[in-house]
Amino acid sequence: MKQFEITGQAGKSKILVGERLDHVYGYLPAGARLVIITDEIVAQLYGDRLPAGERIVIGTGEAGKTLETASFIYRRLIEMEADRGVFLLGVGGGIVCDITGFVAATYLRGVGFANVATTLLAQVDASVGGKTGVNFDGYKNMVGVFNQPGFVLCDPEMLQTLSGAAIADGFAEIVKHAAIADSAFFELLEARADEALARDPALLARIVYESVAIKADIVNRDEREQDERRKLNFGHTLGHAIEKTAGLSHGAAVSIGMAAAARLSVKKGYMPASEAGRLEGLLARLGLPVFMPADSEAVVDALARDKKRRNDAIHFVLLEGIGKSFVVPIALAELKDLLTML
Ligand SMILES: NC(=O)c1ccc[n+]([C@@H]2O[C@H](COP(=O)([O-])OP(=O)(O)OC[C@H]3O[C@@H](n4cnc5c(N)ncnc54)[C@H](O)[C@@H]3O)[C@@H](O)[C@H]2O)c1
Numbered sequence: 001m002k003q004f005e006i007t008g009q010a011g012k013s014k015i016l017v018g019e020r021l022d023h024v025y026g027y028l029p030a031g032a033r034l035v036i037i038t039d040e041i042v043a044q045l046y047g048d049r050l051p052a053g054e055r056i057v058i059g060t061g062e063a064g065k066t067l068e069t070a071s072f073i074y075r076r077l078i079e080m081e082a083d084r085g086v087f088l089l090g091v092g093g094g095i096v097c098d099i100t101g102f103v104a105a106t107y108l109r110g111v112g113f114a115n116v117a118t119t120l121l122a123q124v125d126a127s128v129g130g131k132t133g134v135n136f137d138g139y140k141n142m143v144g145v146f147n148q149p150g151f152v153l154c155d156p157e158m159l160q161t162l163s164g165a166a167i168a169d170g171f172a173e174i175v176k177h178a179a180i181a182d183s184a185f186f187e188l189l190e191a192r193a194d195e196a197l198a199r200d201p202a203l204l205a206r207i208v209y210e211s212v213a214i215k216a217d218i219v220n221r222d223e224r225e226q227d228e229r230r231k232l233n234f235g236h237t238l239g240h241a242i243e244k245t246a247g248l249s250h251g252a253a254v255s256i257g258m259a260a261a262a263r264l265s266v267k268k269g270y271m272p273a274s275e276a277g278r279l280e281g282l283l284a285r286l287g288l289p290v291f292m293p294a295d296s297e298a299v300v301d302a303l304a305r306d307k308k309r310r311n312d313a314i315h316f317v318l319l320e321g322i323g324k325s326f327v328v329p330i331a332l333a334e335l336k337d338l339l340t341m342l
Pocket residue numbers: 039040041042045060061062065092093094095096098118119120121122125126127128129130131132140141158159160161162163166169
């Protein structure tokens with residue numbers, strides 16, 4: 001087990017990588033009244049291994065990541081007469097973790113909380129950075145706050161029960177972290193992609209650790225350098241547009257977005273084609289798509305509507321090589337041309 005201390009804008013947090021669910025008792029604040037927030041699937045799979053305490057079970061799916069679900073939790077907490085001494089433990093994927101953090105920040109102006117991150121995506125991405133929140137009127141993560149959990153426990157054994165699609169979603173963010181900042185980690189993934197796919201628990205724990213280290217480093221440096229955190233958007237500018245238009249999962253869309261950004265880096269002369277080939281090769285081996293969906297016109301239209309667009313230029317993350325990224329503004333018109341040439 002490896003512990004990670006993270007100091008974010010909203011306080012300190014501990015990430016426990018490779019720790020077992022059964023050890024969660026040892027990290028809970030003594031004497032607090034525990035309320036567990038989880039979803040139906042996780043409750044069914046792991047319900048009998050969760051600590052004793054009251055439970056609030058929410059439905060699954062992005063459509064339920066709403067203020068209505070937060071209200072449902074507030075109501076249950078009020079019915080339970082939970083006061084400021086309550087401690088909320090979210091047990092689930094990114095949705096449960098994001099909602100638990102949001103409810104913990106707002107119920108009675110803030111109560112203690114922690115998460116057990118049960119998906120690969122939640123362990124490598126949602127666990128770091130203190131972002132919490134819900135969707136609103138169809139806009140993702142529109143309403144939320146920064147709120148650091150007391151700890152995030154990441155048990156690699158819990159990843160064994162995930163669907164293949166959920167594992168692939170996590171791998172997309174892991175490859176992103178390696179590609180933007182750590183060539184040695186990228187080489188490890190290239191060398192051991194098959195074992196990773198076979199969910200070797202020790203390897204998954206190491207991969208989660210390396211990935212968390214990269215994100216934590218970038219998030220910590222962000223207070224000084226705005227561009228640093230933007231690097232975490234690698235593959236995401238196009239990815240979000242593809243997700244919306246092609247109806248792909250987040251990870252699949254980001255994978256295509258990363259492959260396209262790598263090809264763009266080659267086309268603009270920043271990176272040799274062989275490096276883009278390595279990125280595409282690794283993504284494909286991990287079961288992720290790398291080609292733009294047929295309707296690239298619609299993708300470009302969605303891109304133009306992207307909320308991050310300013311003065312017709314988009315902050316795009318490109319690569320100079322595996323492990324070396326930089327942010328460059330690209331005019332929307334130029335991007336359109338480049339994309340149609342990919
Ligand atoms: N806060 C952040 O910084 C951050 C970062 C990335 C993503 N997110 C958010 O995370 C969400 C996506 O997270 P996700 O991919 O974990 O989705 P999710 O929470 O919907 O989990 C995916 C599915 O897996 C099931 N599941 C969870 N753990 C399981 C397990 N151990 N075994 C079997 N099934 C399990 C869930 O019930 C769900 O059906 C999005 O809402 C996104 O906005 C937040």
